[in-house]
Amino acid sequence: MRNKSTRLSDVEALEKILRSDDALDPEIASHLQELAARLPLRELISLVERCNSVRAALILRLLPRHRSIAVFDALDFGQQADLIDELGNSEVFEFFDSLEPEDRVALLDELPAEIADRLLKSLKKPARDVTGVVLGYEKGSVGRRMSPEVPDIYPEMTAREALRQLRATARDLETIYTLPVVRTDRRLVGVLSFRELFQAPDDKPLGELMKEAVYTYASADAEETARWFLPLDILAIPVVDDSRRLVGLLTWDDATDIVEEADSEDTARSGGTEALNQPYMSTPLFKLVRLRIVWLLVLAVSALLTVQVLSVFEDTLAAAVVLSLFIPLLTGTGGNTGNQAATTVTRALALGDVRTKDLWAVLWRELRVGMLLGAALGALGLLLASLVFDLHLGIVIGATLFLVCSMSATVGGIMPLVAKKVGADPAVFSNPFISTFCDATGLIIYFFIAKAVLGI
């Protein structure tokens, strides 16, 4: 976004110094410090995100404190947690203290219990109390990600009074742009955008200015709530307890964070792995292996099912070896059709466009889509296999493709909904599992049709 030609060379120089394994002599250190001081914040963050924790800690230590705090604050919670080990106690405590209460809690969630405990104890009383409020809510709930610091705005105040008070207290608030209005018992009665307050006549009471509040419960699902920020075009949403008393605000930056994490997790899981929670280049190699090996083993073991299925039909295969030529094509196409449906429905579920009660409607849609796709592919398969081999094999391939596509689309479409219904993650049931399932079932369909048509 800046003038790239001059800046890039700075970044490159920095990266080069950081790549070398030599110990840092004072001259290089001062050169590095000078370079890092010159870089815009954006590029500094990029740079740190691409370093392992030793190097990242080195850069943070070279920066003036206000800049290193800004960089640390911008990092993913996973990378922040990695850095804790590499930084000195005093730096860690200072960084931790500078975070918003809800960001502190998100970082604590990534850390081993004893370190989390030590960090919490390092906070001064008011900061510890306010962090404790957020910590008291369950993981995945709105309460766990909300900002507990809210303004004291009452319906009896006039616009001028409210503005004066906000001006005095704004420093302690995460946002002043969305203003929840409460009664003296903290019950939420309305909401006011700062912009409306700012443009209102001085003597207008807030009770006449405020609107009906769109609010959420502290116990509500964080992702579901966060997804509403976009269509409703809101910067923050008031959070209330079960008696509708105001307990915090969920702000747009935390909502965006929640959505990004959820999308990263869904993406990773539908690719058969787990989300990194930190930038790829900064992720240790063994963490990559660890995040993948479990899924890979589970999938490989479940793929033994296909070996089982095939060994049942070993005689058929021996009688017509030509059948084995089409195995990857048929299982692959089944997998692809299933993945298309699963991916589409999983995304729709994540965005809130489809709900579990839509199961039958989705089944009916995907069955029809699958049959149409299967008819097209089956016709093609019939034609090609008849031309290259013979009509009988053409019929086997064509019919199998039709049935496999119909089945895969249907199963792929409803599996994410079934997963959600039983409390599992829909994304997990997306691609790899559907593939394995469609492989085994597709093979059974294939051999039954082959036996019938070819008379083996």
Added chain:
Amino acid sequence: MRNKSTRLSDVEALEKILRSDDALDPEIASHLQELAARLPLRELISLVERCNSVRAALILRLLPRHRSIAVFDALDFGQQADLIDELGNSEVFEFFDSLEPEDRVALLDELPAEIADRLLKSLKKPARDVTGVVLGYEKGSVGRRMSPEVPDIYPEMTAREALRQLRATARDLETIYTLPVVRTDRRLVGVLSFRELFQAPDDKPLGELMKEAVYTYASADAEETARWFLPLDILAIPVVDDSRRLVGLLTWDDATDIVEEADSEDTARSGGTEALNQPYMSTPLFKLVRLRIVWLLVLAVSALLTVQVLSVFEDTLAAAVVLSLFIPLLTGTGGNTGNQAATTVTRALALGDVRTKDLWAVLWRELRVGMLLGAALGALGLLLASLVFDLHLGIVIGATLFLVCSMSATVGGIMPLVAKKVGADPAVFSNPFISTFCDATGLIIYFFIAKAVLGI
């Protein structure tokens, strides 16, 4: 987020009326109108998102105009485009006029040229001009998604003057929370958050209050810029032309929109389909088929490669039918390993954590990860196949798994980077293509090892 027990019945009643195919008699219409008026905006949006365009138009027509505008505004551009056909001209023109200029352009992009033209002509002169500015930038650029309406704030102004002017002009601005400061020639000299302005002493000149601006060029990539909102924690970013003159602001809601669209597209493509650009339940059946059939055909045709590979080894297969039993297991595991790597790297690319110049670093990382995964799976395969079949087959399976995993992880990791380098979409090369590639190559590896070890 509201009291669910009372509201849900309203929604259910509405859905029931809307599901019935009967023509709407006046009594039902008035009942429907009453129900729709009672529903909170959030649930009304949800409801419309789940309807086909005929029903959605029906609901919009029953609502008071300010509510129908709010609902229309919240819909995806794809669904808005579908609705244009169903609504009357006067409604369409009114809805279109009520959108922000950049949202108008996003909707126009979804429409056939003649309808887009008619809509543009329906705007009054100032609105048409301001929309024209946005339309002048290329698709996918920041300019195409920015808000061209910016405040006139100069460094010589005092805080009091700036506040007074903002209060007078706020109605025409999309945001007042991020304030770009310009010289009289419109060159950007700094940026000021409203909050700082609000808390500043009355007589302080803006020149002393403003900070160095983080800005972007109108020609910059929209997704790349939008991804920066989260780490930098900003509500809007000033957009400048090549001479650094202020031309607009990219606001957080448009940035969030851009990121959501990009994520939906990536998710869809790695599942081998195209993004819907509208809620699943409102998507016509034939659109679902159309978005999937092309990919499915391309993948099926490329899977003919595996038929080709297997027919080369047909004699080997005939000599040892047992080899065919492991085909789906081996191709499946290769595909899974490749997908894991491709998914991880594609997401890292989307988030900006990995760049194309990291190709060699990624290759080296993924090769090592693949070898470690392959060693684990290969050892398991060796053991199981030796126990169930014999040692020779065990060696074939174990060695194949090791090589297939090493290759798949490496190829899966670098393919997204290669795709980006040649200007293709990394997500496209993610799952389905990698699977097909790994299938064919994996089979070749398998049969070469089998021929060598079993001496066929």
